[in-house]
Amino acid sequence: MALAACQSGPRSRPLAAGVTFDGRWDSNFHEMRLHQQGKKVFGTVAYKEGSISGILEGDVLRFTWNQKENRQHGKGYLQMSPDGQKLEGRWGYDDSDEDGGRWWAERYEGGPVEESGEPATSETPPQP
Numbered sequence: 718m719a720l721a722a723c724q725s726g727p728r729s730r731p732l733a734a735g736v737t738f739d740g741r742w743d744s745n746f747h748e749m750r751l752h753q754q755g756k757k758v759f760g761t762v763a764y765k766e767g768s769i770s771g772i773l774e775g776d777v778l779r780f781t782w783n784q785k786e787n788r789q790h791g792k793g794y795l796q797m798s799p800d801g802q803k804l805e806g807r808w809g810y811d812d813s814d815e816d817g818g819r820w821w822a823e824r825y826e827g828g829p830v831e832e833s834g835e836p837a838t839s840e841t842p843p844q845p
Contacts (some may be wrong), residue, residue: 723816726794728807729775736801738778744822746806765789782808793820 737771738758742749747763759770765787771780774798774818793808796832802824809816 718766724761726779727777729777729796730799732773732797733799733801736776736797738773738797738804741806741825742822743825745820749822778804778806779814790816793817795820795822 718837738751739752739778740751741784742751743819746767749769751758751760751764751769753772757770758773758780759768761767762782764784766785767782768785769780769782771778773779776782776799778795778797779792780794781790781792789810791810791813793806795806799805804820804822806820807815807819808818808841
């Protein structure tokens with residue numbers, strides 16, 4: 718008998734039309750700058766020289782995170798609110814995506830912005 722792999726976290730829903738993970742986010746780990754290219758999302762997290770990268774499954778981003786400052790890493794997930802203004806999820810150490818705690822973020826007022834700080838004018842994110 719084959720068993721299906723259980724995935725933790727929320728059940729994904731379709732991402733609302735016009736909503737992306739692109740932009741600046743105010744999170745419980747300080748500012749995040751995320752860029753989305755298709756189903757791939759990557760970016761920086763201001764806390765402990767962090768980075769994040771992952772794959773979208775509908776409105777859920779399943780990601781890995783790394784902190785350069787203290788050499789820690791792990792996994793997590795963030796689910797986008799239907800209006801595209803909030804992220805809610807969990808993070809964990811190493812192979813866990815939940816044992817670290819809650820991870821939340823709110824989009825900075827004005828929506829997605831370019832690295833220059835100006836509002837985004839296209840659907841193409843800047844290259845890292």
